[in-house]
Amino acid sequence: MGAPVATPVAGKVNLLDLDRRDLEAFCVALGEKSFRAAQIMKWIYHERVTDFAAMTNLSKALRERLAACAEIRPPELALDQGSRDGSHKWLIRLDSGNCIETVFIPEPDRGTLCVSSQIGCPLDCSFCATARQGFNRNLTVSEIIGQVWQASQSLGEVRNGNRAITNIVLMGMGEPLLNFDNVVKATDLMQDDLGFGISKRRVTLSTAGVVPALYRLKEVSEVSLAVSLHAPDDGLRNQLVPLNRKYPIAELLAACRHYIAGRPHRRITWEYVLLEGVNDSEAQAHALAALVESIPSKINLIPFNPFPDAGYRRSGPAAIARFQAILTARGLTAITRKTRGDDIAAACGQLAGQVQARGRRPGRPLRLAS
Numbered sequence: 515m516g517a518p519v520a521t522p523v524a525g526k527v528n529l530l531d532l533d534r535r536d537l538e539a540f541c542v543a544l545g546e547k548s549f550r551a552a553q554i555m556k557w558i559y560h561e562r563v564t565d566f567a568a569m570t571n572l573s574k575a576l577r578e579r580l581a582a583c584a585e586i587r588p589p590e591l592a593l594d595q596g597s598r599d600g601s602h603k604w605l606i607r608l609d610s611g612n613c614i615e616t617v618f619i620p621e622p623d624r625g626t627l628c629v630s631s632q633i634g635c636p637l638d639c640s641f642c643a644t645a646r647q648g649f650n651r652n653l654t655v656s657e658i659i660g661q662v663w664q665a666s667q668s669l670g671e672v673r674n675g676n677r678a679i680t681n682i683v684l685m686g687m688g689e690p691l692l693n694f695d696n697v698v699k700a701t702d703l704m705q706d707d708l709g710f711g712i713s714k715r716r717v718t719l720s721t722a723g724v725v726p727a728l729y730r731l732k733e734v735s736e737v738s739l740a741v742s743l744h745a746p747d748d749g750l751r752n753q754l755v756p757l758n759r760k761y762p763i764a765e766l767l768a769a770c771r772h773y774i775a776g777r778p779h780r781r782i783t784w785e786y787v788l789l790e791g792v793n794d795s796e797a798q799a800h801a802l803a804a805l806v807e808s809i810p811s812k813i814n815l816i817p818f819n820p821f822p823d824a825g826y827r828r829s830g831p832a833a834i835a836r837f838q839a840i841l842t843a844r845g846l847t848a849i850t851r852k853t854r855g856d857d858i859a860a861a862c863g864q865l866a867g868q869v870q871a872r873g874r875r876p877g878r879p880l881r882l883a884s
Contacts, residue, residue: 527583531655534702536699544579587656588667589607629661629662643824653696665679680716682718685740691721692724704717742785744786745793763805771809783814786813789827807846815834
């Protein structure tokens, strides 16, 4: 299990909220040289130390100043649940009864951590359990990077002789691009050599397509991009992903082309949940191929993972195989994602957590600033 979590102290800065630049500025404000930030980050992220007194390469005076004005407080682990397939789901307790979920999926060649970015989600995608929970608020930087910190603490630094967490995907609860600044800082910490040191190609942000934020992201980040598409035309996507009514497919594709332009060997991962009789026909497979074949792409076909009162059924194995075969024959890389963690409701689309929804009830129209 994770380390004990301190109770927040009024007026203290949680250093997990600071990226390298912020922490350097914080140290300078304390009258220290900026290089102290590197020392502190190594203690936090490499050694996973939360007690300033244990940071022995810092002066006693600095340790005392840090203890007086700062803290290192990851979010609290409420539950660590293992799946029969080796996956793990952590329920992480936040505030006012709110909980989020984080999932680890082990594979022979990698270990992928699925991280949440919001408490609930405001997008109302009709096939997603998270959407049914409503929306409460954005997560702070410390609550996002703290999921990685706690998972690393729980799993240990290595697994089977290899690093436990090799890939991070922001595919948990929430739409990451609606929490732009905090997500960018958190992904910077994931990639920073003084943080978790994950390659930029192994940190993936999944979005339903907040188009203006995609253009902003190109300017400040090089994380890999996954796009929740789920339909090959605007009419159907409007029903499945209501955000499409504001940012239709043509605008989304243009933003995606812009994001990978000038970045050799980069491609967009398209996520496509297969729903029986809804978006899994041969004609729709051909339409999807025509839509994305001019963009460097990989298509993740995701068998629908059911949840209570979902209103959808998973496409059958034959339909999934036929859909994949059409895409492959059109020259596209198409992979059917293996369902993992479904026995503990940790599979794609099943994360529900515990959300005290406020501000917008499920079913009400979503309004986003341009």
